[in-house]
Amino acid sequence: MATIRDVSKIAGVSVATVSRTLSKPDKVSAKTRKIVNAAILETNYKPDILARNFRTRKSSTIVVLVPDIANPFFSRVIRGIEQTAQSLDYAVLLGDTQGDRGRESTYANMVNTSQADGIIQLDSHNPFENNSNVPIVNVCDCIRGTDMPTIELDNAAAARKMTDYLISQGHKNIAIITGTLDSTITQDRLSGYKEALKNASIKFNPNNINVGDYSFLSGMSATRMLMKYQAPPTAIFCMNDEMAIGAIKQAKLMGLKIPDDISIAGFDNISFAEYCDPPLTTISQPAEEFGSKAMSMLYRVINQDGAIKKNTFLDFELIIRNSTGRNSHD
């Protein structure tokens, strides 16, 4: 590969001039620029970005910590991150952590070794033990009480909206299948559910809370348990669409009609929500926008360029489809 030195020799100028022609062309005379550009073409010179990054002490790379890249919601968030990173000339390193703290800190540490300039964390952990001054943005599932800027949904409000809707359909015995309990998202959605019940003066029944883990299978097994109660719920609100799809499958296996016998709702509005049978009532989240906003925010944090908003909330939408309907049990 040709280096800047090769170009400078052929052009008969200093390496400084070649460098300037590339980075600050207005500081170079038109004539010199022409000569240099010709030499660049001739040598097929491509600047060594690794060397440049090393010299300028910035990698123009960010790392995204994601619990599971194969999750259909996260993969859309990452698509949003990636698109915006491209337009800002940042490269995106993938840190699939599988929820493992060790992997998280390994990846997060890439900032300390100059391999990345900042971090986008999609999980509700702080990858650093104490508040460091590493640029980091927390998106989707956000920790409370840290200095990290967050981009999130008002998950309590969204869960309240869904629960309100189910109540409006005449449901009183409404179960909820939660995600893993250590996640902020789970906690917020749970409190939104409880609030809605309270506002409607419906007594909260602890048996109606079933802990899942955001997987299809946990949606199935939770539903199996719930439907064995003496007074089974007439509606089940699942904290994500996968669990709701699992719940639908289980309900059908038990011979139940949806939504006549049981209403089932999800959260996320993944693309399959529209294609399952019946189509899923759910909360739509702007997945790509989460990614895009997170990347823009991280850019501002890294480059101290623009206002840093501590907490950003994006809009959600209740999508009513046919997996839910009026309570026909009483």
Added chain:
Amino acid sequence: MATIRDVSKIAGVSVATVSRTLSKPDKVSAKTRKIVNAAILETNYKPDILARNFRTRKSSTIVVLVPDIANPFFSRVIRGIEQTAQSLDYAVLLGDTQGDRGRESTYANMVNTSQADGIIQLDSHNPFENNSNVPIVNVCDCIRGTDMPTIELDNAAAARKMTDYLISQGHKNIAIITGTLDSTITQDRLSGYKEALKNASIKFNPNNINVGDYSFLSGMSATRMLMKYQAPPTAIFCMNDEMAIGAIKQAKLMGLKIPDDISIAGFDNISFAEYCDPPLTTISQPAEEFGSKAMSMLYRVINQDGAIKKNTFLDFELIIRNSTGRNSHD
């Protein structure tokens, strides 16, 4: 951040010795090692990997070119890449190309600028105009007639197996909904389908080929057209699961019973295949293994360490579920 210089001063040794303590500890006396390690601890020194990469002329980073990260099959492949990359101490840069050649070559060019050591390409394009000597592995959707090592399925054999199975169920009028025609995968699966018909002495009907684009919607619209024929097909083989799920939705909308009125099969065995209604008959592909094998192969190419196999074929499996059944039309 502490540098190697800081450590060397505190330890009272040269920077060379600090460097060796980290990279070739057996070349350093136990006593010196102890002193150096203490100094490293004291200063909380983290080697600057960017500087190291620059110095050693390798980035220990690879870039993966993927048409769409949000595709549930690709995201599993990437998970496989990422896991293996981790164990080989490589970082993974994400290149979501959206099928755009310009983006592909931008990302591929990162190897020429020292930002990456090699490329995994998930699409059937050569990102370089002419055969370059850039380390690259082509996986899943592979180009014919290049020097790139490929890791793929025998897609023709897999499509033949599915078609054979449908024929064995008494189907003769079997339609196929293809992916985009410029993809090698599409071509291979199409020829497998044709071969199977030929082997069974079933006359191939060009009207039974409907071109889709691997999306739900194209599965729906293709099915709408196919079912309007005077003699509509009794089975539809879709080249991926999304189109099959779209086809199922459309068939239901038209009041058809699956599989009684129409058998529908997919390809990929994404996680939703098991949860749609009826569960989808499909071809299972080892998505993670594709990624993992691709990464191992790329490692060997980059480091010229181990045998390079030009074409690797992984195993597929026919998964029979309830979206297909015996032809009950004649």
Added chain:
DNA sequence: CTGAAAGCGCTTACAG
């Protein structure tokens, strides 16, 4: 507008 020079933080032959 241009060039000479320093230097980013490492690694690694080379000499001892």
Added chain:
DNA sequence: CTGAAAGCGCTTACAG
């Protein structure tokens, strides 16, 4: 086993 020194390919104050 250890150190002094060169150098990876750039960028950027500084001087002119």
